Amino acid sequence: MGPPVADPAPKAAAKRKRQENGDSSKKRRKSAGGDDDAAESPKARIQKLEAEIQESRKHYNNIVALIELAQRHRADPKTALPASEALCRIFIRLLAAGTLVKRKDVSEKDATVTGWLRDRLGDYRGSLLSMFRSQELASNALVLAMALLKAEAQHLTDHGEAVFPRYFFADILASLLESPVEHIRDEFSEKFVDEYDDIRFYTFEALKGYLTDREDDVGADVKNTIFDMLLSIEDVPESADDLEDFFVEPPQKKKKHPLRSLSQHKKQAQEAWLAFMHLGLSKEQRKKVLEVMAVSIAPWFTQPELLMDFLTDCYNTGGSISLLALSGVFYLIQERNLDYPEFFTKLYSLLDADMLHSKHRSRFFRLLDTFLGSSHLPAVMVASFIKRLARLALNAPPSAIVVILPWFYNLFKKHPLTTFMMHRVPRTKEEKALQESEGVEDPFLPEEKDPMETNAIDSCLWEIVQLQSHYHPNVATITKIISEQFTKQAYSLEDFLDHSYGSLLEAEMSKEVKKAPVVEYMIPKRIFTKAEPTSEETNSLLVSLWDFGSS
Structure with missing residues (x-):
C-alpha cells in the first residue's frame, strides 16, 4: 500500500498510464533478452531504493519494499541487514526534516502522508525488535534500534526539547529480556546502561513496568534475566552533579526534571527492585542479593527501611542465609539508625560449629570484627563471644583456629576487662585447696542464649591451653600468643582469613628444614x-x- 496522494487531472492520468504501459513493455522486452534488473544484486537494489526515496517523496512507496526485505530476516539475513540499515538512515532523515511530526497547520494531504509514514515507522520498529531473536543480527538490530530511539527523542516532537520515547524503549527492553540471545543483553548493559544516566533511569522504569504488567506471566528464564540485569547496575551516583552522561539530549539544568534529580533515579531503582522482590526470590537469588545488599542494592533505596522485613526474615532463617544477611542488617542500623534490639543476641546464636566450617567464614569474621570493634560495648557481652568461640575452637578446623586467636588478641586489647579470663588464679588458700582436691567447675553457661547472662566473664580460657598442644604446629604456635606479653598493638585479620587446609599444608611443606626430625x-x-x-x-x-x- 502506497502513501495517499491527491488525484491528478484526467489527461495527466491518461498520459501517465500510457507511459507506464510503455515502460512495462520495455521491461518485459529487456527481461526476455537478459534484463539488467534481474542481474542486479540485492545490495544494489537497496541502495537504489534508498536513493530514490531521498530524491523525491513520490518514491515513499519504496519504504514498503525495504520493510518487506527487512522482515524476511529469518530466510535471508544478508539482505535484511542492509535493508534495515537503509531504513534507519531514511527514517532518521525524515525525522530530522520534521516530516513525521503531527502539526495542526498543515494540509489534509500532508497530514495523511505523515500518518502513513508513522505507520511504516511502526512496522520498521517491529521488524527490528524481531531481529533481537536472531544470533546473527541481534547486535546490529540493537544498535539500529537505539539510533532510531535517539532520533525519535530529538525530532518526533514539536516542543523544541527532546522527549524520551518511553513506549518504544519499553518494547526494546521487553524484546531484550525475552530474547534467547544472551550476549545482546550484556552489550546493552555495557554500551548503554553503564554509560548513560538517562538510559539507566528509563531501564529501571521499564523493568518495573514490565514486572507490574506481567506479574503472573513472568517465566523463570525471564525472571533470572531481570535479576542479572538489576544486579549488573551497581554504581550509585553520589550526587546530582554526577548525572552528566546522557544518551539523548539532556534537559536544561535550570528546569526541574527527574533526570536531573538523584532522588528520582534512586526512586526508580527502588521501585524496580521492590517489584522484583514481590515476585519472590529463589534460595540462590536470595543469597546473591544478600551478598551485595550493602554495596549495590541498599544504596539505591531512598527508603532502605523497606528492606528491613526482607533482611529480618533472612536473618532469622539461620545457616548461611543468616550470615549473608548480617551486612545488610548492620548497614541499616549504622547508616539509617534503624532499631534492632536483639541484634547481638541473634549474632551470638549464629556462633556454632557449622559457621566455622562454612565457606562464608571469612566474611563472617570480617563482620564480627566490625560489630564488636567498639570499645563502648559491655565487657560481659564481649566475654561471651570470646568464650563461645574458644569452646567451638576445640573441634574447629586449623584454618579457623588461626583466625580466632589473633581476633581474641585484638579484643583483649580493646576490652581490657576481659583479660581476667586469660589467667584466673585462686584468691585464697581455701580456694586453692578446693581446686586441688575437687577441681573447678566452669561457670560458663553454654546453653544460655542471652550473651549478657552466660557468666563468661567469670570463666577462664582453659580451651586455649588445650589448643597449645594441638596436632598442627601452626595452631600450637599461634595459640601461645595468649600466654605471652601483649607487646603487639594489634593483628591484621586479613593475614589469617584466607587460610585453608591446602594453604597451611603448603606453608609447612615449603619451610626450610634445618634439622631432620x-x-x-x-x-x-x-x-x-x-x-x-x-x-x-x-x-x-x-x-x-x-x-x-x-x-
Whole structure:
C-alpha cells in the first residue's frame, strides 16, 4: 500500500498510464533478452531504493519494499541487514526534516502522508525488535534500534526539547529480556546502561513496568534475566552533579526534571527492585542479593527501611542465609539508625560449629570484627563471644583456629576487662585447696542464649591451653600468643582469613628444614607384614597394634 496522494487531472492520468504501459513493455522486452534488473544484486537494489526515496517523496512507496526485505530476516539475513540499515538512515532523515511530526497547520494531504509514514515507522520498529531473536543480527538490530530511539527523542516532537520515547524503549527492553540471545543483553548493559544516566533511569522504569504488567506471566528464564540485569547496575551516583552522561539530549539544568534529580533515579531503582522482590526470590537469588545488599542494592533505596522485613526474615532463617544477611542488617542500623534490639543476641546464636566450617567464614569474621570493634560495648557481652568461640575452637578446623586467636588478641586489647579470663588464679588458700582436691567447675553457661547472662566473664580460657598442644604446629604456635606479653598493638585479620587446609599444608611443606626430625630410632625392614619367626627382627608398631586389635 502506497502513501495517499491527491488525484491528478484526467489527461495527466491518461498520459501517465500510457507511459507506464510503455515502460512495462520495455521491461518485459529487456527481461526476455537478459534484463539488467534481474542481474542486479540485492545490495544494489537497496541502495537504489534508498536513493530514490531521498530524491523525491513520490518514491515513499519504496519504504514498503525495504520493510518487506527487512522482515524476511529469518530466510535471508544478508539482505535484511542492509535493508534495515537503509531504513534507519531514511527514517532518521525524515525525522530530522520534521516530516513525521503531527502539526495542526498543515494540509489534509500532508497530514495523511505523515500518518502513513508513522505507520511504516511502526512496522520498521517491529521488524527490528524481531531481529533481537536472531544470533546473527541481534547486535546490529540493537544498535539500529537505539539510533532510531535517539532520533525519535530529538525530532518526533514539536516542543523544541527532546522527549524520551518511553513506549518504544519499553518494547526494546521487553524484546531484550525475552530474547534467547544472551550476549545482546550484556552489550546493552555495557554500551548503554553503564554509560548513560538517562538510559539507566528509563531501564529501571521499564523493568518495573514490565514486572507490574506481567506479574503472573513472568517465566523463570525471564525472571533470572531481570535479576542479572538489576544486579549488573551497581554504581550509585553520589550526587546530582554526577548525572552528566546522557544518551539523548539532556534537559536544561535550570528546569526541574527527574533526570536531573538523584532522588528520582534512586526512586526508580527502588521501585524496580521492590517489584522484583514481590515476585519472590529463589534460595540462590536470595543469597546473591544478600551478598551485595550493602554495596549495590541498599544504596539505591531512598527508603532502605523497606528492606528491613526482607533482611529480618533472612536473618532469622539461620545457616548461611543468616550470615549473608548480617551486612545488610548492620548497614541499616549504622547508616539509617534503624532499631534492632536483639541484634547481638541473634549474632551470638549464629556462633556454632557449622559457621566455622562454612565457606562464608571469612566474611563472617570480617563482620564480627566490625560489630564488636567498639570499645563502648559491655565487657560481659564481649566475654561471651570470646568464650563461645574458644569452646567451638576445640573441634574447629586449623584454618579457623588461626583466625580466632589473633581476633581474641585484638579484643583483649580493646576490652581490657576481659583479660581476667586469660589467667584466673585462686584468691585464697581455701580456694586453692578446693581446686586441688575437687577441681573447678566452669561457670560458663553454654546453653544460655542471652550473651549478657552466660557468666563468661567469670570463666577462664582453659580451651586455649588445650589448643597449645594441638596436632598442627601452626595452631600450637599461634595459640601461645595468649600466654605471652601483649607487646603487639594489634593483628591484621586479613593475614589469617584466607587460610585453608591446602594453604597451611603448603606453608609447612615449603619451610626450610634445618634439622631432620627423628621419626624412628631404627628403620624397620617391614612395616605392614610380620617378621619371620626365625629372624631376630621385631614387628613394627603397626603390626603389633593390628594383632592386639584382632585378639
